[in-house]
Amino acid sequence: MEFSKVYFLGIGGIGMSALARYFLHEGKRVAGYDRTESRLTRELTDEGAEIHYEEGVRFIPEPFRDPAATVVVYTPAVPADHPELVWFREQGFEVEKRSQMLGYLSAGKYVMAVAGTHGKTTTSTLVAWLNHETTEGGSAFLGGISKNFGSNLVLGAGDRLAVEADEFDRSFLRLEPDVAVVTSVDPDHLDIYGTYEAVKEAFAQFVRRIRRGGCLVLKQGAEIALDGGGIDVYRYSYDEPCDFYAANVSLLDGGFYRYDLVMPDRVIADCTLGIPGWVNVENAVAAAAAMWCAARARGERLDEERLRGALASFAGVKRRFEFYLNTPKQVYMDDYAHHPRELTATLTSVRKMFPGRRITALFQPHLYTRTRDLHAEFAEALSLADEAVLLPIYPAREEPVEGVTSELIAAGVRVPCRIVPREALAETVAAMPTDVVVSFGAGNIDACCEALAERLKRKAE
Incomplete structure (x- = not known):
């Protein structure tokens, strides 16, 4: 070309x-x-x-x-x-x-692709950072802004390429990875796929595209038909014993964790991750598993000390578990979560990080079709908070769907819930009795973050 x-x-x-x-x-x-x-x-x-x-x-x-x-x-x-x-x-x-161009650019590279209906951005960014720190090289095309690199593009020495493999519009079927991580296979993008079965079939097709002799690192419990051959399949989890998992997990101040990283042939003790949340420990297990697979396939030595240091120095991704304020009086963090499973994982993490404190969840639904298909699941997830505030639906690429509004979600939320316009969000939340505040959404709710953080900071002084 x-x-x-x-x-x-x-x-x-x-x-x-x-x-x-x-x-x-x-x-x-x-x-x-x-x-x-x-x-x-x-x-x-x-x-x-x-x-x-x-x-x-x-x-x-x-x-x-x-x-x-x-x-x-x-x-x-x-x-x-x-x-x-x-x-x-x-x-x-x-x-x-875009996916076709990414496929062209990955030709001739050792591709480490991370797919999943949620968790893929943080995990692929972790793979890129572990590559950089343990091999002093590696490039990446990422789906978020890495705080370590200050970019969504990484250009480094060597042929290793970390890629976020997007299932939207079946884009990930343009890739032929050497190592593939699948973090989750949940019903999403049903406006494209139609049914959950079609989503699972697309992921099965993605797995079939792994190059012969390659590796699949699959979340424990994820449902994918593994009907191909010629690849090694490994399972990972947060703390459930399998091929890769975290053991002896202990919660530290500020929601950080110390754990032992269990691999098929070794245990790397006393690991810490540079960002808080148990769900990020799970993402780190997946990324470390991908590094283990790459080193094993290429006859290289996985440097345990460098890996431990890279995990500790990982700074995260913009809009993924991003703290704006973290004090004993007031916490505010923002997250890109826009699927019920993502909201559930984050709110569960926050509850473990700040036991006994009051959580207020702010959520901007993304897409009319996703809201139509998953409004009950969104309501269930938001009910894990102590109070919820909803914004109107962010349409993105869609036209309105009759009868589909944020009220569909609000009707099923089992904790106090209100709906406010986006321009009134900061003022509304600042006037509420808040303790731990978490905002969610893939639309433009992030444009409110700075103003909301400033108001909450003033309130906590």
Whole structure:
């Protein structure tokens, strides 16, 4: 594939922006469209990308109108009738999905792919960090902003490539991993798949794409048909005995944990993880398992001291268990969780971290179809808090669905619950009697975080 320019439709997406950064680093000219300006798009502009926020063919820069020199990359979140996408296709441009481009870029690499309906961003970022710290190399395309790297793109020496493998629109079926981690297989993206059985079948297809002689690291209890051959299959869990798990787990101050990492051939004692929460210990077990598989397959030595140090120095991912305030009087953290299982895992972790304290959950539902399909499960998860505040549904790529609103969730929540507009969230929560506050959502609730943190901080003084 020969080209000197890359045009992105949906350039501000977390996965798309990583690709854009990669091509800028490679010396390509980069331009693109996104619906709204964000910190990511501003950073890309500073790095040399040309970005516009009004859709229309007339906004495409002249240098990117040559099909012989330009490849177009789009995210499936962009509708098929988007005028720029339609024009590029009519003019004969090479048009690729993000997942196709990622598949091309991973050719010739030793691919360590992390898939799952939740948990994949933190786990893939952990794999990237463990790679970096234990091998002094490794590259990565991530689905979140790593706090250690300060980016969603990692460029390092060697052929190891950590990738977040996204199940949306079956994108992960473009990859051929050497090591694959599957963190969860829950009903999600049913607007794409239709049924839970179709979701499970897609994950089974992903597993079949693991290269012969490779490894699958599968969450204990995850349901996937393992009908292929030629790969090694390992199970992992938080603390349930299997191939990889944490033993002798003890809770430390601030919600951090000390544990022994149990592997098939050894136990690495006295590990700590640089971020709090039991669910992150489970993610760390999965990432360490992937590193063990890679070292074993390549005849390398897994450096236990470096691994222990890398786990301790892991700083996490933006919007994943991210603390803005953590004092005895007031705690506020934000999380990207947007599936009931994710909310349940995070709220369970928070309850263990802060026993006896009052938890207020703030949640912005993401997508009408997800709310329609899972509103009862969302209500059940939010009932793990002591009080809940809901925002209106964030539509993302969807048009409204009749009868589907945040009230569907609120009706099933068994603790006090209210619905407020996003612009009133900070003021509303600051006026409430709060102790531990957790905000959730994959939409734009994160735009409220700074204001809410400042108000809660003032209240706690």
